[in-house]
Amino acid sequence: MKPFKVGLLGLGTVGTGVVRIVEGHQDDMKRQIGSSIEIEKILVQSKNKDRDIHIEPHKITDDPWDVIEDDNIDIIIEVMGGVELTKKYILAALEQGKHVITANKDLMAQHGHEILVKAEEYGCDVFYEASVAGGIPILRTIEEGLSSDRITKIMGIVNGTTNYILSKMSLEGASYEEVLEEAQKLGYAEADPTSDVGGFDAAYKMTILGTLGFHTYVSVEDVEIKGISEVSSDDIQYSSHLGYEIKLLGIAERQDDYIYLSVQPTLVKKSHPLANVNGVFNAVYVYGEAVGETMFYGPGAGEMPTATSVVADLIAVAKNSMLKVNGSRARTSSYKEKKLKPLNQVVYKNFIRLYVADKAGVLAQITQVFTKYEVSLESVVQQPNPELSAAEIIIVTHDANKESMGQVLKDFKEMDVIHEIKSVYRVEG
């Protein structure tokens, strides 16, 4: 059998892992697909850079078109990152009849539809398992393992950096700033951490999960996003007393055909499987009408875990080629029209922490506001905060719709007895 020839765009962390697995697991792959896989050409930024792995010099190029237009190459693996230029390369590769595997969440979240339509047109495969939750085969699980079910909720810890920070804050009582600095030193957070701590990275991943789970093209603009930079150790402590951990959860939910997606710090009951996912690990919890609760846990990033997903895609493309059924997975035409849930139908519990004047009657005034907008309360704790010569009130509501909650908070802002609305978080489980 003729070997499959692969062109690699990018030789950073993940690209290096891909080369290691492809070279190290030849026998295992041959057993599965009956043929070997060879990396034919690799696009790099600088040809003369020192590398951890040996690559024959003639395979290295700094011209993307050397790879994309090489007639020997059957499959392009894109692990270079970036959006606009990368999209151009991928579309060009598809037009040449090359199958594409990408680990690029930004690209797939923003231009997935266009890429999949192009793939369909040219009879090519596009796989992107590594774009969400690194080593966890969650896209395949949603598309195939749970294909018979109606998924109504996907909740994901899909950003390792923020989960590391929140876990560490919870375990050690440290402040956000301290832990972020430590995470930056350890390489778990970027020098500019905005994409992670701001929730944007998670939002791209939830866009992809929502699209696959609900069979409609979700855009990142549909995702309500709130990062973790305002989560304080006080929030974590109070939540813990109430029996919750705070996690940055991406949530995609569906009711009938109406969807709502958000990424926000969320209180999760300690007995919930997501509450015990710590450090840089990722987990995706999927609720299906028939199957009920499932959760998929594993490493969300890293050279070898991410490369595992890329090479699993490579094996899938190679199997499809052996069976001559490439391009059969994309079903862009069968997707449904997108319908977003109106805010008065987005319903969940809330955790609210307020600094209020320490005098009689304040609690009554506050609870009246909840009553006015028909939000009922699960628990209320009031305690003095001597440092601030104020009182602190911690409230957990019952299920309340977002519109009503918005009105409650608007009223709160105009009340003299409320000095500050410290925190408002979603509560799950």
Next chain:
Amino acid sequence: MKPFKVGLLGLGTVGTGVVRIVEGHQDDMKRQIGSSIEIEKILVQSKNKDRDIHIEPHKITDDPWDVIEDDNIDIIIEVMGGVELTKKYILAALEQGKHVITANKDLMAQHGHEILVKAEEYGCDVFYEASVAGGIPILRTIEEGLSSDRITKIMGIVNGTTNYILSKMSLEGASYEEVLEEAQKLGYAEADPTSDVGGFDAAYKMTILGTLGFHTYVSVEDVEIKGISEVSSDDIQYSSHLGYEIKLLGIAERQDDYIYLSVQPTLVKKSHPLANVNGVFNAVYVYGEAVGETMFYGPGAGEMPTATSVVADLIAVAKNSMLKVNGSRARTSSYKEKKLKPLNQVVYKNFIRLYVADKAGVLAQITQVFTKYEVSLESVVQQPNPELSAAEIIIVTHDANKESMGQVLKDFKEMDVIHEIKSVYRVEG
């Protein structure tokens, strides 16, 4: 498009769930496979039984050959259970060119090889996702999601009954007998619970997982089995003090090409993801050389979860039919020769609880035995047990090979100062 015609063997709990999903999710399935799925005939034990669902009478038969030999039927779903007769039916169906989906772990663990060879011969699909861990798509995950990796260890909580019993004993401090009785009343345990509590059900499932994960035909006879009936609330309490939960774990491990499989009560560190899997839930932890730790969690049984897996298989068969690639999954010829690990290479930590004479020098005698066989100890706790006018010793060893541990226990049995070897369990994590 001509609809796919399905014959159902069995209309118990899972069969009923399959009918519900197939009938309820027609639109979703049509969107995925471009065609509808119809249940054409159903084999039942008694035609006149009252049922929770309405079935048109002409579809019901009590003659299996009415289903197996019906030329209109493309796909047989077997959810009747049993081994010898069922195997006969399935082989006959394959010989008629019908694809087969089964939820039957006993059958696939014992005769999987023969069935898959027959399927290959006749170009048919055989899928059996529901046979292990109900609603968790673990077989697909091992075969596809982790196809690029070398799996070295699979640890599963794959029996809901025993996990319910052990979780309840741990949470409530109740005795094994009390909880078993309660589980029987609730329908979580059978009147004759041997298959579950004896570890046999889990062993069949580990046989299937080991076969898929290690690409070699594992037999249930290769699995060392120890059930949970001797686990006492004392064991659970002592383990808890040491930071462990006791779970009935199926473990399949591989070193180079040598494998070892067991099902036994195992101490799992409380911080390990498996330790927090409670009640009737199942979870399968998979360790791959490249991906590292992953875990897949969900309902291990029940009408709708199990039916979800069966119907996901149905959609997979239908997709293969559309693409005309049925029978392409079985790769019986590529499996490797089975090599079992010799016992002196099976290495793990042990928890040992002894009743010993309460006098000077006993601990020294005991530790000498460990030294003799080169087993080193992680922790030793000795305490008086006034009820027995004896002392109790709890030992956790470092990693020790099974052969040496066997010799230690053999020597213990001959020592007068040791009244009883109360418990010996594997320790993980």
